Amino acid sequence: MIGRMQNKIRRIATEEAFSVPEVAAELQRLSRSPGNSIDLTLVRKIYDAANAPGYQSQFLAPLLDIEGERLRDMDANGVDLQLLSLTAPGVQLFDADTATELATVANDHLAAVIGRHPTRFAGLGSFAPHSPKRAVREMQRCVHQLGLNGFVVNSHTNNEYLDDPKYWPILEAAEALDRCLYIHPRGPSDLMAGPLRDYGMFAALWAYGMEVGTHAVRLILSGVFDRFPKLKICLGHMGEAVHFWLWRLDFMSARAQGGDVPRLQLKPSDYFRRNFVITTSGQESPLALEFSIKQLGIDNVMWAIDYPYQPSAPAVAFMDGVDVTDAQRHALYHGNAERVFHIKPL
Ligand code: 1DF
Ligand code: MN
Numbered sequence: 001m002i003g004r005m006q007n008k009i010r011r012i013a014t015e016e017a018f019s020v021p022e023v024a025a026e027l028q029r030l031s032r033s034p035g036n037s038i039d040l041t042l043v044r045k046i047y048d049a050a051n052a053p054g055y056q057s058q059f060l061a062p063l064l065d066i067e068g069e070r071l072r073d074m075d076a077n078g079v080d081l082q083l084l085s086l087t088a089p090g091v092q093l094f095d096a097d098t099a100t101e102l103a104t105v106a107n108d109h110l111a112a113v114i115g116r117h118p119t120r121f122a123g124l125g126s127f128a129p130h131s132p133k134r135a136v137r138e139m140q141r142c143v144h145q146l147g148l149n150g151f152v153v154n155s156h157t158n159n160e161y162l163d164d165p166k167y168w169p170i171l172e173a174a175e176a177l178d179r180c181l182y183i184h185p186r187g188p189s190d191l192m193a194g195p196l197r198d199y200g201m202f203a204a205l206w207a208y209g210m211e212v213g214t215h216a217v218r219l220i221l222s223g224v225f226d227r228f229p230k231l232k233i234c235l236g237h238m239g240e241a242v243h244f245w246l247w248r249l250d251f252m253s254a255r256a257q258g259g260d261v262p263r264l265q266l267k268p269s270d271y272f273r274r275n276f277v278i279t280t281s282g283q284e285s286p287l288a289l290e291f292s293i294k295q296l297g298i299d300n301v302m303w304a305i306d307y308p309y310q311p312s313a314p315a316v317a318f319m320d321g322v323d324v325t326d327a328q329r330h331a332l333y334h335g336n337a338e339r340v341f342h343i344k345p346l
Pocket of ligand 1: 017042056087088089203204282306309
């Protein structure tokens with residue numbers, strides 16, 4: 001009975017990566033330039049197999065293949081819909097002109113795929129943060145012309161974070177367009193990167209969470225949510241663990257306010273519950289999920305796979321198997337995603 005019920009649940013996966021040939025080609029070109037940043041190391045592993053030790057070029061084909069094997073994988077695992085986002089580092093390693101152009105190409109490609117498979121795919125639009133004015137125009141086009149479901153940004157841009165006033169037009173646009181901004185990881189910014197380079201810690205193993213967690217706390221403490229109270233930010237990887245810190249963030253920021261901490265209208269935990277949602281991408285721990293639901297409320301947690309970087313079957317088994325009520329499972333699997341990302345309910 002339970003099994004049969006679960007088979008009928010709509011499964012929407014909310015952090016699913018893709019690429020397009022034009023972006024992949026430029027990343028491959030970039031990967032052959034000198035430098036040893038964490039991002040270049042990551043890019044070489046995926047796009048330049050011949051020159052990268054320990055390469056992961058097995059991901060390149062599934063990133064580019066949206067309508068073939070990916071759909072078969074979704075069918076085989078009962079995944080109804082993937083919310084697609086241009087894979088990290090997106091366009092943010094390129095100069096502003098190239099990045100602006102490539103975001104447009106990727107968004108057009110994404111919208112065309114969704115147009116061919118409107119019940120199977122939805123998508124987050126990309127933009128070039130380093131050209132904020134053009135970014136805002138592209139965000140408007142993404143929603144008004146392409147019908148995309150939100151936005152993705154791969155954390156910092158040239159070591160700058162979105163709390164910097166030069167990026168406020170992007171936050172303002174996301175709020176005005178009523179579309180969630182998903183902050184996905186990339187390699188940590190230069191001054192954070194040093195101790196994160198060793199022992200394989202440089203990316204998904206550890207550094208990604210440090211990078212995006214830091215970004216989220218910067219946004220909260222900077223006061224941007226007093227300026228943009230309806231802005232919604234999505235964090236993957238079980239919230240990058242930020243919500244484990246809420247009590248201490250409240251305590252320590254109250255003590256420091258007026259000093260180094262700007263005066264805030266609300267407590268950090270209030271902003272996190274009001275302005276953030278999280279997904280389970282690549283973090284299939286029932287205990288962490290239980291904590292997240294209790295800490296944030298069931299409305300703020302959504303299911304994700306992190307395809308193709310993580311396999312679909314265990315992600316589905318995880319969410320099918322967790323000890324939650326039917327109503328909660330529906331919220332995690334699709335209800336919250338439909339609301340947050342404007343995906344039409346069935
Ligand atoms: C990996 C993981 C690569 C994630 C990613 O983009 C990525 C990985 C290059 O495991 O190599 O976005 N992730 O989201 O966890
Ligand atoms: Mn991911």
